[in-house]
Amino acid sequence: MAKYHANGVFIYPAVPPAQSISRIIYNGLLPKSGATEVYAHVGLGRSWESIRDYKMTKTAHGFEASIPIPPNADILHVCFKDAANNWDNNAGANYSFIVGPPNDNYSLEIADEISIWDDIIDRCRSNLSTCKTTICRLFKSSV
Template sequence: MSIFDNMMMNNVKNEKQSNMKKNSSKSFKEEYSEELANNVSRYGIQSYSKSGVAFEKLSETQAEISYSGLLAKSGAQEVHGVYGFGSNQNWEGVSTIQLKKEGEGTFKAVFPIEQGKNINVAFKDSVENWDNNSGMNYTFVN
């Protein structure tokens, strides 16, 4: 290896380290993160915007879910929400609700919620294709 090659490799290495330091100083943001859990208004919209899922708490006992995700984009004519409360690892009170088609590619439903418990949702179409956020489900803070 020549001196020139060695200098070039060191420059690239130093540049990568510099970029890593810059990126590590930025705060981590994720659609469902600690920031979302701690900064949720009493009533408001929470969303997985890239996945086409939005949740709006309407009252202490009702919420609206809006879905324009993978199943809708794939042409589903019917979408059901399977939802439960509490831990995403151990759902309680599991129910299914049919979402109403609201225009092209959007489905909505109003459903009951339980005070103080997170809401976990996955979606399926009429032929059992599922959208469950790559196995993570869609979880909303209540």
């Protein structure tokens, strides 16, 4: 997750039972370049389904928005734009997160960013159970 944090992108799932909304905080390239309005451009799933723009609210932490997450969503993609149509899309890679309710093998405090291979390698080094769950979720398989 450190890679996205370095870009000023944070995502926090709501606590149970309201697991259908995630909060995104953005304090990256656009605000640092003087943007006074920022929008989160959001899509779900592997193919960016249900694309929608959310106007973010300026706070002490940067810009924030609450994003509804459907119960069947597995991946949330986001990039950011300002009122002048300048974009922060992570150098074309976008910001992508594994989302969904936690289970016995998946108990992380914040949603996982998908920096696919780095993320999997880090997980496998620290926790085999979480590693297996991450790989299975990426490939829609079961443990």
